[in-house]
Amino acid sequence: MSAILFDRIDEPGLNDIAVYEKRGGYEALKKALTVPTAGIIEELKASGLRGRGGAGFPLGTKASFIPTADIDKYLVCNADESEPGTFKDRELMQKNPHLLIEGMIIAAYAVGANRSFIYIRGEYELQANILEEAIAQAKASGYIGENILGSGFSLDLVLHRGAGAYICGEETGLLDSLEGKRGNPRLKPPFPANQGLFQGPTLINNVETLATIPPILRMGGSEYAKLGVENSAGTKLVSISGNVQRPGNYEIELGMSSRDIIYGLAGGPDEGRTVKFWFPGGSSSPVLTADDLDLAYDFDTLAKAGTMLGSGAIIVVDDTNSVVDVALTLASFYKHESCGKCTPCREGTTWTVKMLQRIQDGEATPMDLDIISSVQEQIIGNCLCVLGDAMAMPVSSLVTKFRAEFEEHIEAARERNGLGMTPPPASEEPALSL
Amino acid sequence: MTEVTRFTHGSRIPGWDDAVDPDKAPAPVPDAATTPVPAELRQEIEAEMAKYPVSRSALIPALHAAQRVHGWCSPEAIEQVATVMGITPGEVAAVATFYDMFETKPVGRQTIYVCTNISCSLRGGDKILAAMKAAAEGDADFNIRGFECLGACDMAPMASVNGDFVGPLEPADCAQIVSDLKGGLEVIPSKQLRARPCADPAGNVAVTSNEGGQS
Numbered sequence: 001m002s003a004i005l006f007d008r009i010d011e012p013g014l015n016d017i018a019v020y021e022k023r024g025g026y027e028a029l030k031k032a033l034t035v036p037t038a039g040i041i042e043e044l045k046a047s048g049l050r051g052r053g054g055a056g057f058p059l060g061t062k063a064s065f066i067p068t069a070d071i072d073k074y075l076v077c078n079a080d081e082s083e084p085g086t087f088k089d090r091e092l093m094q095k096n097p098h099l100l101i102e103g104m105i106i107a108a109y110a111v112g113a114n115r116s117f118i119y120i121r122g123e124y125e126l127q128a129n130i131l132e133e134a135i136a137q138a139k140a141s142g143y144i145g146e147n148i149l150g151s152g153f154s155l156d157l158v159l160h161r162g163a164g165a166y167i168c169g170e171e172t173g174l175l176d177s178l179e180g181k182r183g184n185p186r187l188k189p190p191f192p193a194n195q196g197l198f199q200g201p202t203l204i205n206n207v208e209t210l211a212t213i214p215p216i217l218r219m220g221g222s223e224y225a226k227l228g229v230e231n232s233a234g235t236k237l238v239s240i241s242g243n244v245q246r247p248g249n250y251e252i253e254l255g256m257s258s259r260d261i262i263y264g265l266a267g268g269p270d271e272g273r274t275v276k277f278w279f280p281g282g283s284s285s286p287v288l289t290a291d292d293l294d295l296a297y298d299f300d301t302l303a304k305a306g307t308m309l310g311s312g313a314i315i316v317v318d319d320t321n322s323v324v325d326v327a328l329t330l331a332s333f334y335k336h337e338s339c340g341k342c343t344p345c346r347e348g349t350t351w352t353v354k355m356l357q358r359i360q361d362g363e364a365t366p367m368d369l370d371i372i373s374s375v376q377e378q379i380i381g382n383c384l385c386v387l388g389d390a391m392a393m394p395v396s397s398l399v400t401k402f403r404a405e406f407e408e409h410i411e412a413a414r415e416r417n418g419l420g421m422t423p424p425p426a427s428e429e430p431a432l433s434l
Numbered sequence: 435m436t437e438v439t440r441f442t443h444g445s446r447i448p449g450w451d452d453a454v455d456p457d458k459a460p461a462p463v464p465d466a467a468t469t470p471v472p473a474e475l476r477q478e479i480e481a482e483m484a485k486y487p488v489s490r491s492a493l494i495p496a497l498h499a500a501q502r503v504h505g506w507c508s509p510e511a512i513e514q515v516a517t518v519m520g521i522t523p524g525e526v527a528a529v530a531t532f533y534d535m536f537e538t539k540p541v542g543r544q545t546i547y548v549c550t551n552i553s554c555s556l557r558g559g560d561k562i563l564a565a566m567k568a569a570a571e572g573d574a575d576f577n578i579r580g581f582e583c584l585g586a587c588d589m590a591p592m593a594s595v596n597g598d599f600v601g602p603l604e605p606a607d608c609a610q611i612v613s614d615l616k617g618g619l620e621v622i623p624s625k626q627l628r629a630r631p632c633a634d635p636a637g638n639v640a641v642t643s644n645e646g647g648q649s
Contacts, residue, residue, distance in 0.1 A: 002636070003634070003636040003637055006632060006634050006636055006637035007636075007637070008637070008638075009632045009634075009637035009638075010631050010632050010637060010638050072487075081585050082582070082583060082585065083583075084551045084552050084553065084582070084583035084587075085552065085553050085583070085587055086583075086585065086587075087585045087586055087587055087588060089585075090585050090586065091632060094627075094628075095632070115487065121585065122494075122498070122533070122535045123535070123547070123581075123584050123585065123594060123597075124585065125597035125598075126597070126598070126599070126627060126628060158485045158486065160491070160494070160495070161494065161495060161498065162494065162533070163494050163497065163498065163533035163534070163535040163536055164533050164534030164535035164536075164581075164582075165532060165533050165534060166582060177494065178491060179488065179490060179491055180488075180490040180491045180492065180493030180494065180529065181490075181493075181529065182528060182529055182532040183532065183533075198487060198488055239587065239588070240588075241553035241587030241588060241590060242552070242553050242556045242557075242587070242590075243556055243557075246633060247553075247587065247588045247589075247590065247633070248588040248632070248633020248634065249588065249632060249633055249634060250633060250634040250636075251634055251636060251637070265634075283551075283552050283583075313587075315552060315553055315556075315587070317556060321556060325555075326552065326556075329550075329551065329552050329555050330552060333551055333552070333582055333583070336582065337582065339532075
């Protein structure tokens with residue numbers, strides 16, 4: 001497979017529009033502007049491209065939900081990339097910003113949006129500056145602005161910097177934030193395709209998804225669909241981090257074996273260590289163990305295994321780490337980032353952290369594990385967005401799959417604390433003689 | 435009836451326990467005539483407002499600008515943003531307190547975020563945070579914070595130093611970073627993100643001249 005998104009990504013000066021054009025950049029846009037918009041959406045549908053931000057919703061279908069009526073419509077690029085373990089969009093924006101910009105112009109043309117925004121997380125200063133420069137170049141070359149290349153289509157593109165909030169990666173939280181408010185998620189429906197930014201129909205997609213549009217149009221949708229496996233077409237940028245020897249971004253063809261990604265590409269854990277468990281799709285995905293390393297890395301296989309491909313961020317945890325530490329780090333993150341709008345998430349994340357801290361401090365009993373699990377169950381599906389679920393799913397999978405280690409930890413920590421053995425379950429307690 | 439003590443667990447909202455006067459009316463939109471705003475800041479905020487179909491969208495960029503001028507989102511900074519944007523200081527403060535990058539207390543000008551999230555903590559992020567705090571101990575010019583995932587797990591453990599990503603860090607690098615900042619130097623250039631090549635070997639294939647397309 002030849003690289004599509006990472007094709008010669010380190011070419012010097014690729015940030016510059018002249019270098020990008022020299023390798024065929026903006027040709028897909030010129031071609032697209034001569035085709036009726038419905039034809040582009042058909043191409044996108046034929047490509048089978050599923051959203052690369054986490055939910056995996058097919059791009060062509062999403063674009064077709066945008067009303068065709070002549071009203072104010074918006075295109076938003078979600079560049080908030082804050083799922084722990086994910087850093088693929090960062091590399092793409094930093095090294096090939098024009099690919100994203102070209103993809104956005106085509107997407108905006110396809111759905112008839114005249115205003116577009118890139119919502120980039122505030123911490124990405126280098127990438128924001130590079131994009132700002134690239135947008136200015138694209139404007140100067142007539143790819144953005146009034147009557148683009150004589151097609152009659154006009155588009156404005158604004159780079160909007162966030163200010164540090166995980167929740168703004170959630171699409172409706174992002175829209176509120178882009179409207180200058182706190183990033184609280186909205187009730188869905190109405191979905192952004194009907195009522196999004198400024199109450200107008202809005203197409204909102206991840207950086208990688210939008211950046212894949214120019215290659216798709218260049219290759220043809222059906223040709224792109226031949227890459228990958230059924231229901232998981234194409235290539236995917238995978239961010240591998242944690243306990244591996246060569247962490248980084250790799251472009252893979254979907255359906256590749258997970259072992260080949262973790263060991264082949266990233267080199268696996270250090271010498272003498274083994275994989276204890278791994279997150280296949282960012283810290284929000286239920287964990288898999290070393291037994292699952294031979295699973296194919298695609299949307300359906302991972303869903304069948306009870307987890308998800310998510311943003312394509314693999315975090316490997318080796319056998320030197322304590323499962324309790326990882327669970328506590330995770331839960332603390334979601335507690336900090338919960339916007340506080342929905343009670344199950346706000347309280348659920350807070351109490352999960354408190355209970356895990358009890359385990360850490362040696363004050364817990366194994367019964368706490370059952371309470372932790374039941375708290376997670378009560379979060380899932382009960383909030384406006386999936387932030388709470390994003391903690392509940394991995395935490396409950398850790399407690400289920402590593403229950404014995406949690407119990408050992410509880411015993412050992414109690415011992416250290418001088419609290420002694422865990423009290424036996426109530427039924428076995430000797431009857432009190434009065 | 436026994437009185438229930440509320441909020442004894444504390445709240446995550448900064449300033450929730452600051453004393454308030456319940457009889458005080460909410461602050462109105464400040465009067466532009468009596469609230470001086472530095473001309474440059476006003477221009478920057480107005481330029482941001484012009485970018486959006488609804489000017490309120492410029493609130494986050496405006497707060498970034500005000501924080502650059504004032505060092506933090508001080509009541510004065512909030513007042514000035516509110517004046518230019520024509521909204522109440524309450525609305526501005528509500529947004530400023532929501533986002534991690536906006537400082538709601540006075541802080542040092544040298545901002546270092548050390549990532550302590552999962553991928554960095556697996557590689558010693560917590561030790562880096564401790565070392566960084568120790569290196570800048572007692573210097574009020576430094577604002578060192580443990581931060582959530584900064585999206586650079588490939589260079590874990592890492593930190594964002596005044597917006598520049600550096601990593602992978604050793605605890606010994608922290609003293610170097612602090613002294614570089616004090617001397618006004620660029621911090622550890624070899625460990626900066628901008629110098630980092632793509633990990634994927636396919637991304638580094640030598641440029642060939644015989645193909646026009648990208649794929």
